[in-house]
Amino acid sequence: MSETPPVQRRPSGELEASVLAALWTAEVPLSPAEVQNALGGRLARTTVTTILSRLHDKGAVSRSRAGRGFVYSPIQDSAGLTARRMRSELDKQHDRGTALARFVSQLTREDEQLLRSLLEGAGDGPQGTPPAPGAAP
Template identity: 90%
Template sequence: MSETPPVQRRPAGELEASVLAALWAAEGPLSPAEVQRALGRRLARTTVTTILTRLHAKGAVSRSRAGRGYAYSPIQDSAGLTARRMRSELDKQDDRGTALARFVSDLPTEDEQLLRSILADTEEPTRGEIGR
């Protein structure tokens, strides 16, 4: 008796990332069928529709009526979505300080320096500096 090889599951979020990439590359809203075509028909239309519905429920895409169905658009670009996910994970933590400290301590030196530079550029002036 021959054994069937195990089914290879996709990494978590891979399908959502593929669908979002298709939406980011588009010049306007796409229907599920158009997303399916953009992905080279690797997924069934029903699968694409399910992914788009889940992304809409998560607030990652907006949708508008297009005939009997919907057309979808990304709400944020890739960097905005990453920032939103990071904030969402941070919001789940009871000890935000420890989570942030561990995040920073695990960054490569270049990323830590970039983060420090960004924070320095966005700091608000102190009361004494206002009006100078």
């Protein structure tokens, strides 16, 4: 009797990231079926719909009526979503100072310099695109 190999689970967030990537690439609102097609049809439509609903509940995508269903659009780009996740994790911490200190201690020298530059310019008005690494602030 042969044994069935164990089913390997995807890393947490992988499906959500794939769905968001499909929405970012499309640049127009997509239905669950269109997202499914953009992902190569490898996920069931019910799975795609569930992921889109969860992303909507998390505030990562907006949805609007299209006929009897919905179409979905990303609310933020990839960088905005990463920033939002970082802020969400920080908000969960009782000791924000320690969490930030540990985050900063793990930055590369280039990222540390970029962060310093961004913090120094934070009071200068609306945030724009950060300077390229190695560029003069």
